[in-house]
Amino acid sequence: MTQYMKVARVDDIQPGEKLRVEVDGAEVVVVNLDGTFYAIADVCTHDGGPLGEGALQGCALICPRHGARFDVRTGEALTRPAFEAAPTYAVKVLDGDVLVEAY
Ligand code: FES
Incomplete structure (x- = not known):
């Protein structure tokens, strides 16, 4: 059975x-896209850059190190220099809490 861990309150992460x-x-980055929460690894698949320090543009999280873009919904690497998808985690909201899947 999948285990979930509380990581924040819904109000702690505003849309965008x-x-x-x-x-x-x-290390995980939790993103609020227009009220829907997603979680993606905080590690770039190109060279380990801290994705959580990057800018969020729509559904794309941009690695601050060399600019690779990742779709936070799927983890897909959208642009070079990254080719491999970043791991993503299931997220659910329960009673105002944001819960992320724990392996
Ligand atoms: S470490 Fe992320 S693009 Fe290079």
Whole structure:
């Protein structure tokens, strides 16, 4: 059964914003896209850049190191120099809490 961990309150992450959290030892970025929450690894698949420090443009999170873009909904690498998708995590909202899947 999938385990979830509370990482924030819904109000802590406004639409268009992101928050870096730790889930069971993994660095994760939680993003609010127009009221829907997504979680993606805080590690760029190109060279380990901190995705959580990058800008969010629509559904794309931009690595601050070399500019690769990742779709936060799927983890897909949208532009070079990254080719590999970043891991994503299931998110659910329960009673105003944001919960992220823990492995
Ligand atoms: S480390 Fe992210 S684009 Fe290079």
